[in-house]
Amino acid sequence: MDLMARWQPETTQRLVVAAVDLFTEQGYDATTVAQIAERAGVTKSTFFRHFSDKRELLVAGQETLSTLLAEGITDAPPEAGPLDAVAAGLARASSAMGPANRELGPRLKAAVAASTELQERDALKSVGLAAAMSGALAGRGVPEPVAQVAAELGVLAFKRGYARWSEGDRDDGQGLAPYALTALTELRAATASLS
Known part of the structure; x- marks a missing residue:
């Protein structure tokens, strides 16, 4: 993974888009933080720097x-x-x-x-x-x-x-x-x- 991708300013936006797409495709309950991070092209730790959990994506x-x-x-x-x-x-x-x-x-x-x-x-x-x-x-x-x-x-x-x-x-x-x-x-x- 490109280390620079974790620090790009649009990381929050990418995480939100990835989450919404996954929630729509497979449902909220079936979607994991790891899947959201992977879809957004970041690590799980990067996800947790932006959001405390997947519910928080909605209030971004x-x-x-x-x-x-x-x-x-x-x-x-x-x-x-x-x-x-x-x-x-x-x-x-x-x-x-x-x-x-x-x-x-x-x-x-x-x-x-x-x-x-x-x-x-x-x-x-x-x-x-x-x-x-x-x-x-x-x-x-x-x-x-x-x-x-x-x-x-x-x-x-x-x-x-x-x-x-x-x-x-x-x-x-x-x-x-x-x-x-x-x-x-x-x-x-x-x-x-x-x-």
Whole structure:
């Protein structure tokens, strides 16, 4: 094995892609860390430098997403309402999602759908993203119940937008942001009909 391959910056991405492919091909339970490492072209010890176990692959990048969502909310204009601040967070976080994320989307969705354990991990990821947004909104002085509802709508918009983006036309030249922001607009309209 090429020793340089273990230290390339895209190692985390290769591990995630390898894992998702193996989860889809043979199931989550049947996939071992050794198989993931081999498919990614790294050693098991390299795998464990990036992830504590195979479940952690699903939340790869969550910390970055949470940070970007919170920063976007914090940096929104002072006059922005809670959902406008969430929109700013979604736009900021979407900027970190590139073609590799778009390509991975449908395979990741299939892998999660096939595993209860991955569904639980995905739910925890959503909780973490909502907490980051809610905390940033609270930092702007938004009352707690409003911040929580806005954050949950933000998570739902991100997920809906990501699903549409990853399943959409690869040649549309658009990033994730228009999809996530459209989803947020739709959810905002849907909340008006709840009264």
